[in-house]
Amino acid sequence: MQQTLSRRSTWFDGWDFSGPNVMALLAGAVMLFAFFFLPWFGDNVSNNGARIMVDILYEAPGALRTEALIWLIPVVAVATFAATLWGAMAPEQARIASPLASLLGLTTLLYFVPALGRAGAHPLLTPGAGFWTAFVCAIAMVLQFVLAMPAVAERGGAPRKGVRRGRLPQWLTPYLFIALPLILYAIWILGPTVYTMYLSLTNWDGVSTPQFIGLANYERLFTRDRNFVESLVNNLRWLIVFILIPTSMGLGLALLFNNEMWGGRFYKVSFYAPLVLSLPVIGLIWAWLYNPRLGLINSLLSMMGVTNLPGWLGSRELAIWCVIAAAVWRQVGYVMVLYLAGLKNVDPSYIDAARVDGAGRLALFRHVVMPLLAPVTTIVIVISIIDSLRAFDLVSIMTRGGQGTQVLANFMYMEAFNNYRMGYGAAIAVVLFAISMVFIAFYLSRAIRDELEY
Amino acid sequence: MATQSIKTQPISRPAPTSVSRAWKRFLTFLFYVVLTAATLIWLTPVLAAVVTSLRTMDDITINGFWSWPREIVFSNFERAWTTARVSKYLLNSFIITIPALIGMLFLSSLSAFALARYRFRGNLFIYFIYVAGTMLPFQILLLPVFRLTNALGLYDSYGALILIHTTFQLGFCTFVLRNFMRTVPGEIMDAARVDGCSEFRIYWQIMLPLTLPALAALATLQFTWVFNDYLWAIVLLRSDVLRPVTAGLATLRGQFNTDWPVITSGALLATIPTLIVFVFLQRYFIQGLTLGSGK
Known part of the structure; x- marks a missing residue:
C-alpha cells in the first residue's frame, strides 16, 4: 500500500503523459515567439521572421530574399499547439498528438535545410538568434516523439526507483502560476500607467530626452486650451447620451424579446448585429450615409422636397451628434444582450407571485423586474461610461476631430502623435484616466464588497 | 384598473368574443x-x-x-480585394489576432487558476488590479508602450501588437476565468491531489478541460475585439504592409477618396471574418459578452 502510494506521488509520474506534450507545446510556443520577436538573420530585431515573411509575400523592395517556405514556421507552431492541446485535453489522444507534432517539426526542417545552405553562401544572411531558436524547436518537436515512446512503454512497468520526490514547497505554487502573466502585466500595463503620469510632467517631444517641467502642461490644459474644453464637453455629451439612450432602448428591446414570439430570434439578431462590425467599418458606413450630396439621408430629404439640406458631419452643430448616433447604434445591441442575460436569470416565480397579488404591468416592471435587474443595470452603466470615455475610433475615422467633434481620446492622440507634444498628450491622458478612475473605483468598491461577502 | 381586474383572474376569464x-x-x-x-x-x-x-x-x-x-x-x-489590398490587410489581422488569442488565454488561465484556487498573500489585491486594468482608457498606456516597443526594437512589427493585445486583455480574461474556475467543485482537485497529482497537472488536465466552455466564449469574444482594434494598429505600426484590416480601411478611404462603392465593399469584406465567427459561434459570443457581467 505504502509502496504504491509513494510511487504514485512521484513528481515525474504526473508528467508521464504530459511530458512530451509539454515539450511540444513549449517548442511550439518558443518557435512562435522566435518567429515574431527574434532576428532571423543578423542581429537586428527588425529582421524577425514575421517581417521577412511579409516582405516576401508582398514582394517589398529591398527584402531579404530567403526561402519563401518561411510561412511554415508560424503555421507549424500553431498547428503543434493545437495538436498538443487536443492530445492533452483527451489523454487517450496523446499517442496521436505526439507523432503529429513530430511530423510537423519534420516538415519545418524542410525550410531550414535549404535556408541553411543559402545562408552560408550569402554574407548578409548570417542566421540570427531567432533562426537558431526555431531550428532547435523544430528538432525538439521531432525529438519529443522519440522521448515519448519509452515513457509510454514504461507506464505499465515496474515502479521507478530513485526518482526524486521533487515536490515544490506548497506556498510557492500559486506564485509560480501567476509569475509570468503578472510580470508581463506589470511591464505592459501597470508600469506604463505610472510612467504616463511622469511623462505628463515633462516636455517630451518623442525624440529628445524628456525634461521635467512641473505642472506646466496641466496649467496650459486647464487655462489656455479651448480644444480641451471642447473635448471635455463632447465627452460629457457622449456620456449622457450613452447612459440614457442605449440603456433604455436596450432594456426595452430585451423586455420585448424576452417573451416567446414568432421570429423573435431574427429580430434579436438584427438588433445586435452591429456589435460585430468594427468601429472603423461603422465609421465609414455612417460617413457614407451622412454624405451631404449623395448620401442616403440627404438624397431622401431632397426627394421629399427639403431644399435646405443639413451638412451633417460638415456642420459644427450637428457633427458630434452624428458621431454619437453611430456609436449608439452599436451600443444598443450590447446593452440588450446584457439585459436579456439578466432577464434569463430572473426567477419566473417572482413574477407569477406578483401577478397573483394583482400587480399591473407597470407595477410589475417597477417593483419586481427592475430591482431584480439592478446588478445588470449597474454593469451596463459602468460599461457605458467607460466606453464613452474610450470613444476614439469613430471620431478619428469620421471627422478626425474636426467640426467640433474632438473628444479627449482623439485629442490626446493628435497632440502626441500628430503634433509631437508627447508630454502634453500624457497630461490629457492623465486627465482622462482620472475621470475614468472615479467610475473604476466605484465599480471596484462594489466588487470588493461582493468578494468579501462571498 | 380594468386590466388589473383581468390580470387577477386569469383562469376564470370569460371566453373572448369574436370581435375582440x-x-x-x-x-x-x-x-x-x-x-x-x-x-x-x-x-x-x-x-x-x-x-x-x-x-x-x-x-x-x-x-x-x-x-x-x-x-x-x-x-x-x-478592386477592394486586390487594388486596395484588403486581402493582405485581412491576412495581417489574422497573423496578429491568433497568436494574441493563444497567448492571452494561456497566460490568463494560469493566473486565474492561481487566483481562484489558492489562498496566498496578495490574492485579492492582484485580482482587483486585473479588474481595474480592464477598464483603463487606452490613452494612459499609449506613450509608454510606444516608447517600450521602440526600445525593444519591436516598433513597426507584428510582435508589438501581439504583445499589447495579449497583455491588455489579460485583465479581462483573468477576471472571467477566475470567477468561472471558482464554481468548479474543489473535491475533484482534492481527490486528484490525494492520488498524487502534481499541481501543474491539476491545472492542465483537470481545470482546463472543465474551463473549456468559458475559454471558448472568451476566445470568440476576444477574437472580435482584437480583430477590430484600430488604435494600437495606428500607434505601433508604420508600414502599410503590416497593417491589420481596421487600419487598412482608413488608408483605403484616403486612397479611394470619393469612390464610395469601393470603400463600402472594403468595409464589408473586412467584416467577413467576424461575421463568420458571429454566425457560427454566436452562442459563445453572447456567452462571452455576458460572462464579464455575470458577477
Whole structure:
C-alpha cells in the first residue's frame, strides 16, 4: 500500500503523459515567439521572421530574399499547439498528438535545410538568434516523439526507483502560476500607467530626452486650451447620451424579446448585429450615409422636397451628434444582450407571485423586474461610461476631430502623435484616466464588497 | 384598473368574443409590421452599404442614391480585394489576432487558476488590479508602450501588437476565468491531489478541460475585439504592409477618396471574418459578452 502510494506521488509520474506534450507545446510556443520577436538573420530585431515573411509575400523592395517556405514556421507552431492541446485535453489522444507534432517539426526542417545552405553562401544572411531558436524547436518537436515512446512503454512497468520526490514547497505554487502573466502585466500595463503620469510632467517631444517641467502642461490644459474644453464637453455629451439612450432602448428591446414570439430570434439578431462590425467599418458606413450630396439621408430629404439640406458631419452643430448616433447604434445591441442575460436569470416565480397579488404591468416592471435587474443595470452603466470615455475610433475615422467633434481620446492622440507634444498628450491622458478612475473605483468598491461577502 | 381586474383572474376569464379576437389579431399584425419596419430601419446602414457596393459610383452620382440600380457589378469587391489590398490587410489581422488569442488565454488561465484556487498573500489585491486594468482608457498606456516597443526594437512589427493585445486583455480574461474556475467543485482537485497529482497537472488536465466552455466564449469574444482594434494598429505600426484590416480601411478611404462603392465593399469584406465567427459561434459570443457581467 505504502509502496504504491509513494510511487504514485512521484513528481515525474504526473508528467508521464504530459511530458512530451509539454515539450511540444513549449517548442511550439518558443518557435512562435522566435518567429515574431527574434532576428532571423543578423542581429537586428527588425529582421524577425514575421517581417521577412511579409516582405516576401508582398514582394517589398529591398527584402531579404530567403526561402519563401518561411510561412511554415508560424503555421507549424500553431498547428503543434493545437495538436498538443487536443492530445492533452483527451489523454487517450496523446499517442496521436505526439507523432503529429513530430511530423510537423519534420516538415519545418524542410525550410531550414535549404535556408541553411543559402545562408552560408550569402554574407548578409548570417542566421540570427531567432533562426537558431526555431531550428532547435523544430528538432525538439521531432525529438519529443522519440522521448515519448519509452515513457509510454514504461507506464505499465515496474515502479521507478530513485526518482526524486521533487515536490515544490506548497506556498510557492500559486506564485509560480501567476509569475509570468503578472510580470508581463506589470511591464505592459501597470508600469506604463505610472510612467504616463511622469511623462505628463515633462516636455517630451518623442525624440529628445524628456525634461521635467512641473505642472506646466496641466496649467496650459486647464487655462489656455479651448480644444480641451471642447473635448471635455463632447465627452460629457457622449456620456449622457450613452447612459440614457442605449440603456433604455436596450432594456426595452430585451423586455420585448424576452417573451416567446414568432421570429423573435431574427429580430434579436438584427438588433445586435452591429456589435460585430468594427468601429472603423461603422465609421465609414455612417460617413457614407451622412454624405451631404449623395448620401442616403440627404438624397431622401431632397426627394421629399427639403431644399435646405443639413451638412451633417460638415456642420459644427450637428457633427458630434452624428458621431454619437453611430456609436449608439452599436451600443444598443450590447446593452440588450446584457439585459436579456439578466432577464434569463430572473426567477419566473417572482413574477407569477406578483401577478397573483394583482400587480399591473407597470407595477410589475417597477417593483419586481427592475430591482431584480439592478446588478445588470449597474454593469451596463459602468460599461457605458467607460466606453464613452474610450470613444476614439469613430471620431478619428469620421471627422478626425474636426467640426467640433474632438473628444479627449482623439485629442490626446493628435497632440502626441500628430503634433509631437508627447508630454502634453500624457497630461490629457492623465486627465482622462482620472475621470475614468472615479467610475473604476466605484465599480471596484462594489466588487470588493461582493468578494468579501462571498 | 380594468386590466388589473383581468390580470387577477386569469383562469376564470370569460371566453373572448369574436370581435375582440379579431381586434387582437389585428393588433398582433400591427405589432409585427411595426417591429419589422423598425428592424429594417435599424439595419439600414448595413443594407445601404451592401447596395452601394454593388453599384458603380457613376450610377449613384448621375441617378442618385434612391434610384433603381442600372446594373449590379461585383468589380468593387474585386478592386477592394486586390487594388486596395484588403486581402493582405485581412491576412495581417489574422497573423496578429491568433497568436494574441493563444497567448492571452494561456497566460490568463494560469493566473486565474492561481487566483481562484489558492489562498496566498496578495490574492485579492492582484485580482482587483486585473479588474481595474480592464477598464483603463487606452490613452494612459499609449506613450509608454510606444516608447517600450521602440526600445525593444519591436516598433513597426507584428510582435508589438501581439504583445499589447495579449497583455491588455489579460485583465479581462483573468477576471472571467477566475470567477468561472471558482464554481468548479474543489473535491475533484482534492481527490486528484490525494492520488498524487502534481499541481501543474491539476491545472492542465483537470481545470482546463472543465474551463473549456468559458475559454471558448472568451476566445470568440476576444477574437472580435482584437480583430477590430484600430488604435494600437495606428500607434505601433508604420508600414502599410503590416497593417491589420481596421487600419487598412482608413488608408483605403484616403486612397479611394470619393469612390464610395469601393470603400463600402472594403468595409464589408473586412467584416467577413467576424461575421463568420458571429454566425457560427454566436452562442459563445453572447456567452462571452455576458460572462464579464455575470458577477
